[in-house]
Amino acid sequence: MSGFDDLGLRNRRAVPWAAVPVETVERFRETVAAATAAGVSGGGWRLAALFGLPDGGDLTRLVAILAHDEQGRLGATSTLVGDRYPALTPLCPAAHAFEREIAEQCAVLPEGHPWLKPLRRHPPDHLPAGRSRAVFEPDRYPFFRLAGEEVHEVAVGPVHAGIIEPGHFRFQAHGEEVLFLEIVLGYQHRGVERLLETLAPERAMLVAESIAGDTVIGHAGAYCGAMEALARSRKTPRAQTIRGIALELERLANHLGDLGAIAGDVAYQPAAAFLGRLRGECLNLLLTLSGNRFGRGLVRPGGVQLDLPETMAAAMRSRLERLREDLEPAAGSMFGSASVQTRLEGAGTLAAERCAELGVVGPAARACGVARDVRHDHPYGIFRFAHIPVTTAWTGDVYARALVRRLEARRSLEFVLEQLASLPRGEPRVPCGAPRPGELAVAMEEGWRGEIVHVAITDERGAIRRHKVIDPSFRNWSALAAAMPGNPISDFPLCNKSFNLSYAGHDL
């Protein structure tokens, strides 16, 4: 039997399910702990996914997907457990949220987990046939509380702030200063994974597009990547380029929107107004290309459903060039303003060590100097040929996260202009074919919030037996909770916006 690291598993390259090692629980814990001990900066592996699936009788198979960013390889290992097992989190902190999820989805107790609480607050939906008892009681969530005469508690949500998704934030504060923040989510839980596992492909595709409404291209790309890997479908260079254009337009739209929102939160209205309009311009470019402002209907297994003709490419180029001219003054006025800088610098600082410990991804990680980017580490599609430099900053505060967005926006814009000028020939979409039986595929995508992972496992008939979705927000919500203590509570909206996480992406 192979070791976890010599399966030949890569981003969008499937392997036989039977080749994944099945270790004892002790060996499984040792394997994962040893692989991740050095940390990514120490040349080690990183936990990309950890989840459970029913495996006959009352057993649950726990699967760990490990990523070696430097070498661009993936590893996989697994173990079989009954109703409980010794938790990984004490040995591998990045497993913390995954193990809460396993407890909730599979009703398996990770003994010794330091923070075992419900994650999305729903009944188990990946239970083995022989079991029915959940780990968590419904409607019971034990909040962490600080004791002390001058400590007070502030509860916000689920219905909160402006036009925003629902979530609950419980602050323990001393005067203005936040001592502790606990974030409780699950309000947007719609049952995405079970839908992806049970619906016909045409409906499942639309669910994949709707995992997070502002990350349509990201999730659709990862979903299709997993299906294409299982079917050995080779997209044309033209399809890969159009997908890359759409992904970078999505990144551009959201980064500009976030910069505008951050400006709004520090009361710098001009940039808020300008950037809000420019975000709309990007959405309108996606609308021109796909018929929908968020790119729905475009990415499909085998390529893209809609082609990008020459006249459209030329028109999009000229609109982007105009956008580029408008962007520099708008962003420049914001970053050049001393009053804005004072508000952003030093707020919501996330230490680089916490970042590594929690497994943070995306611009939030890059703003702490952690140069993690799927386009660079596990290149796929157009990114194997057209390299976008990885953008990092190092202070880990709101300013750094804003700066990373500004620089990434510039780079995405240049990338799209370049690709629009040189679209390769070929069919926009080729037939995808059916997934092969008994295989495991992992598809990773660098969504605009960070690494998106879709893991799909097929059964002996080729039907999807398990579909695991990991949105970047799944990891990064804990980064917001870690960054808030020490900040005034009035800075919460600013810090929240500087991470801009998806509630729906986390809740699934």
Added chain:
Amino acid sequence: MLDFLRARWRQGTPTASLSAAGGGLPERFRGRPVLEPASAGEARDASAREACDASAREARDASAAEARDARALPSALVTAGEDGRPALDLGACLFSPEEAGASTAGTIAYTRDYRLASSTREGLVSPAGEVELARALDERMRRLFGRSLRLRSVAAGSCGGCEAELQALGNVVFDLSRFGIQFVASPRHADGIVVTGAVSRNMRTALELTSDATPPPRIVIAVGACAISGGPFRGSPEVAGGVPPGLHVDLWVPGCPPHPLTLLDGLLRLLDRL
């Protein structure tokens, strides 16, 4: 300072008038779908073509073919109308390319018409895809809300897309506040709620409480396919499948998500501003 003034000058006045913006939607925009019924000859030809397709061999007669079409469509867009003939339900439309195309019921095609909002659920269902466009609120409500409408948004099991377009209404292009409409932080300050999402298990109570906390008279607006019929999540045990029947809805806005112009059109019709 001069740089800022130059930048401001360059931005101009981007606020769009509804009619001007509505005419400028691009070619691929998927607006209101329409159903062109197949002629008897076309239906026969379509049946004959499908008969050659191995997977359709068992669906030779018209009603079975319609049932097959409905199963193959990734949404419940095609439904049975009042007279038992096929009808389009815009409240179930996901506006995906796969919902358009030929079938034995006829050909479904998207127009660029962004006007989709209706005052009733039935107003979204029609034989050919016509919408009974939203009517203004009654006189009493118009006197109260006509020039100042405050809304509280409640996202209840959504993907975030509808909320993003509701947020876009506040930008300088759509500028909702020029019509006296604003979103507020508390339902206690609101004249109505805007519901998005398929109503997840974990949001049912919050939705009820938020609605109850909105002082009457109040209105309810259902935005997006999820709030109207469950959207892509229709059938999931984790969602109720849209706004619960106990909540009276004054405005239904289809879309996935609805374009800001669709939202604006619905809101302005409600306030008799169009």
